[in-house]
Amino acid sequence: MISFYDTRRRAVVSFEPVVPGQVSMYVCGPTVYDDPHVGHARTALTFDMIRRYLQWRGFDVVFVSNITDIDDNIINRAAETGATEPELAARYEQVYIEQMDRFGIAHPDHRPHATGYIEQMLDFIGELVDRGAAYAIEGKGVYFSVAAHDRYGDLIGRTPEELREGAGARVEVDVDKADPLDFALWKAAKPGEPDWDSPWGPGRPGWHIECVAMATDLLGETFDIHGGGDDLAFPHHQNEVAEAEGAELGFARHWIHGAMLNVNGEKMAKSLGNFTTLSDLLDVYEPQVLRLLMLQTHYRTVMELSNDALAGASGALDRLRAWHRRAVAAGLDQPAAPDADAVARFTAAMDDDFGTPAALAVVFDLVREGNAALDAGDTGRAASAHVTVCDLAGALGLILAGEARDEDDALVAQAEKLLAERDEARKARDFAAADLIRDQLAAEGIVIEDTPGGTIWRKT
RNA sequence: GCGUCGGUGCCCGAGUGGACUAAGGGAGUGGCCUGCAAAGCCAUGAUUCACGGGUUCAAAUCCCGUCCGGCGCUCCA
Numbered sequence: 001m002i003s004f005y006d007t008r009r010r011a012v013v014s015f016e017p018v019v020p021g022q023v024s025m026y027v028c029g030p031t032v033y034d035d036p037h038v039g040h041a042r043t044a045l046t047f048d049m050i051r052r053y054l055q056w057r058g059f060d061v062v063f064v065s066n067i068t069d070i071d072d073n074i075i076n077r078a079a080e081t082g083a084t085e086p087e088l089a090a091r092y093e094q095v096y097i098e099q100m101d102r103f104g105i106a107h108p109d110h111r112p113h114a115t116g117y118i119e120q121m122l123d124f125i126g127e128l129v130d131r132g133a134a135y136a137i138e139g140k141g142v143y144f145s146v147a148a149h150d151r152y153g154d155l156i157g158r159t160p161e162e163l164r165e166g167a168g169a170r171v172e173v174d175v176d177k178a179d180p181l182d183f184a185l186w187k188a189a190k191p192g193e194p195d196w197d198s199p200w201g202p203g204r205p206g207w208h209i210e211c212v213a214m215a216t217d218l219l220g221e222t223f224d225i226h227g228g229g230d231d232l233a234f235p236h237h238q239n240e241v242a243e244a245e246g247a248e249l250g251f252a253r254h255w256i257h258g259a260m261l262n263v264n265g266e267k268m269a270k271s272l273g274n275f276t277t278l279s280d281l282l283d284v285y286e287p288q289v290l291r292l293l294m295l296q297t298h299y300r301t302v303m304e305l306s307n308d309a310l311a312g313a314s315g316a317l318d319r320l321r322a323w324h325r326r327a328v329a330a331g332l333d334q335p336a337a338p339d340a341d342a343v344a345r346f347t348a349a350m351d352d353d354f355g356t357p358a359a360l361a362v363v364f365d366l367v368r369e370g371n372a373a374l375d376a377g378d379t380g381r382a383a384s385a386h387v388t389v390c391d392l393a394g395a396l397g398l399i400l401a402g403e404a405r406d407e408d409d410a411l412v413a414q415a416e417k418l419l420a421e422r423d424e425a426r427k428a429r430d431f432a433a434a435d436l437i438r439d440q441l442a443a444e445g446i447v448i449e450d451t452p453g454g455t456i457w458r459k460t
Numbered sequence: 461g462c463g464u465c466g467g468u469g470c471c472c473g474a475g476u477g478g479a480c481u482a483a484g485g486g487a488g489u490g491g492c493c494u495g496c497a498a499a500g501c502c503a504u505g506a507u508u509c510a511c512g513g514g515u516u517c518a519a520a521u522c523c524c525g526u527c528c529g530g531c532g533c534u535c536c537a
Binding site for chain 1: 462475537
């Protein structure tokens, strides 16, 4: 039985999907107005991990993640750069998808765009107005009325009263609103801004209504999991809940939030200017290093990004790969019975709120056991460990097999030639000559390992 | 200010009352293996979990206080 922390229930709960064997998930995607940074990658990875694990456990997962392609940030950025809003959004959406591809994040089954759902949003706003859950303010737009929603604030453990006391502490309250907690469903267009016609005049949708419209349209009125970064819990997700329940939709049965990524002790954020773009990081560290680093931290724990941490993960990945290389060189790359005990421990760790750190510990334990078994000549045990490591690491999106071998033919040919020469020298016990060749290869970025099965090499 | 989460070895980071005699990874050190390396294996490393009290037969884990930090209350992954 899988269980995980449900933000709204404030507890770890057992997971029982609406439809047995199937899981419907909606995860808030990016607002596309700039390059994605490593923080975005962490949230994407958290839900990619959850999706992959649920699939590994045999669930049929429908995964929806949106693109917010119209909002204040896009309008402002477009104005700065001279591009139109659609041009800007399209450009950054492409960058986002490219970088997430590079990072190994699987594509969602559906990737809806806010601007493609204006009709559904207007219908939904109309329903809320008809029900008395929303009201229009002339010249400003349509607002959701929080008054009737007594659970408002439950996603962050606060009451409406507490929130009202806090309202206005940092943001000026709009005096036209009936309640300081009320928020916009439809924003009347200002001159020069993109707009759509509506019964309440030209304007554009509020942020929260987008996700409600897209999620319910693609997944139905009730779906299993709604996810997003921790910083979206309030107000965004809270407002989605209010809107959905204002129309008596079942909506998300569970809420999962991924923790932030810090740099030098504070949240990586565009507004703080302390971000590293995903693109820049992946130019230095390969995608699997970042994935492994993130998996070594629980998804609900704030993690620190540092060069030390990245270097550590890089070493850990090397260990995994070295094991795989060694196993393949030993002829273990063939069917074998998996290690049932290890699989059980791995599953127990993951079933308990997606405990990737503990799950990885199981994988590393297996690597040690497999290496020891090979040292001892127990190929049966080693083969079992190898097949299990590949399966479990694969469930987490870590691919050890088929690592990139895109080096050019000339390099390969030269390396093979030199290795053959070195082999001859070693056989003749001319170690000075052999070592000279090894140094030569090292200078070209090629590291070799002599194994009982022959010499293997790789690029550094 | 209010709310909330957290402070674990040199570093990253699990663990939230009893087999913790504190997982796993990285770095270090010693040994084995190796022609030498690389890889690997073994060993070693917190008598202790921010600090001070308290509860308990038993606490890193619960309670109180103090200090420090993150996040939310505003756009945000």
